[in-house]
Amino acid sequence: MALSTRHLLGIKDLTPADISLLLDTAKQFKEVLQRPIKKVPSLRDVTIVNLFYENSTRTRISFELAEKRLSADTINFSASGSSVSKGETLLDTVNNILSMKVDMVVMRHSASGAPHFLAKHIPASIINAGDGINEHPTQALLDAFSIIEKFGTLNGTRVAIIGDIMHSRVAQSNIYLLTKMGAEVVVCGPPTLIPKYIDQAFNVRVEYNLTKALEWCDVANVLRIQLERQNQVLFSSLREYSLVYGINKRILDSLEKKITIMHPGPINRGVELDSDVADSDQSIILQQVENGVAVRMAVLYLLAGDRNSS
Numbered sequence: 001m002a003l004s005t006r007h008l009l010g011i012k013d014l015t016p017a018d019i020s021l022l023l024d025t026a027k028q029f030k031e032v033l034q035r036p037i038k039k040v041p042s043l044r045d046v047t048i049v050n051l052f053y054e055n056s057t058r059t060r061i062s063f064e065l066a067e068k069r070l071s072a073d074t075i076n077f078s079a080s081g082s083s084v085s086k087g088e089t090l091l092d093t094v095n096n097i098l099s100m101k102v103d104m105v106v107m108r109h110s111a112s113g114a115p116h117f118l119a120k121h122i123p124a125s126i127i128n129a130g131d132g133i134n135e136h137p138t139q140a141l142l143d144a145f146s147i148i149e150k151f152g153t154l155n156g157t158r159v160a161i162i163g164d165i166m167h168s169r170v171a172q173s174n175i176y177l178l179t180k181m182g183a184e185v186v187v188c189g190p191p192t193l194i195p196k197y198i199d200q201a202f203n204v205r206v207e208y209n210l211t212k213a214l215e216w217c218d219v220a221n222v223l224r225i226q227l228e229r230q231n232q233v234l235f236s237s238l239r240e241y242s243l244v245y246g247i248n249k250r251i252l253d254s255l256e257k258k259i260t261i262m263h264p265g266p267i268n269r270g271v272e273l274d275s276d277v278a279d280s281d282q283s284i285i286l287q288q289v290e291n292g293v294a295v296r297m298a299v300l301y302l303l304a305g306d307r308n309s310s
Helices: 016-033 058-069 088-100 114-121 137-151 169-180 198-202 210-216 238-245 249-254 285-309
Strands: 047-052 073-078 104-109 125-131 158-162 184-188 205-207 219-222 260-262
Touching (some): 016 058, 047 088, 058 125, 058 137, 058 285, 125 137, 137 260, 137 285, 158 210, 198 205
Parallel strands (some): 047 073, 104 125, 219 260
């Protein structure tokens, strides 16, 4: 089987069959990662450039590790977000990549649509590692993989996405994936951080009451407040946000069932999650990080296979 696309620009472009193939392949690579020798020669002679225009720790390290485990040749490029913008700089980058004969590009950029722009101008396969407030497809895939590990399926699983929905590319990619695969989704947060008409546009339910959202869900995927993307004041203070939407052990213990806690990182401890929740046995946050490598190996492997067959 092969993916229906030669790029991974977003979950929006994937079919349910694509998503299933990626998750099944990730399962195989997770088994490889449990072995004493974790390296496989699948992408030997494939050159991948990691093009990060925005700061990243987990995503970048995860991609680099996935590439090394697959025996790919890698080039790392980074630029501070303040000195790079779309337009001329990105076009210059395109020409540089063309001259290097790169096969695949992993790209993170502060401008929504930047990976799509690149995909139109160069023959390499493009993987979106996060673009502005648009999408973060590999995060959604690793979140889905982690839910399946815990519950066995996405179909019928109740997922509450809690926090700054307005500015979150993780939320958007998760909503696309979960609804395509049959999960039920509720978004929860302050009215100022939830886009208008999201329920109609994305087939999700909106809940402004945190306790009600937690009582309903099987999984709470908690997002951080992205102050760096907010150009106006949307709530009075982080302390007030934490009092109304922060998840602590007291709230979890008051629920009638044990729910699973997820977070894409980085965590603002004491704001959206207390430490005793983030580090509890209900949290699968570290499993998400571990699963990120297997999922990104699957993405790279399947896109490289498409490149070789074309």
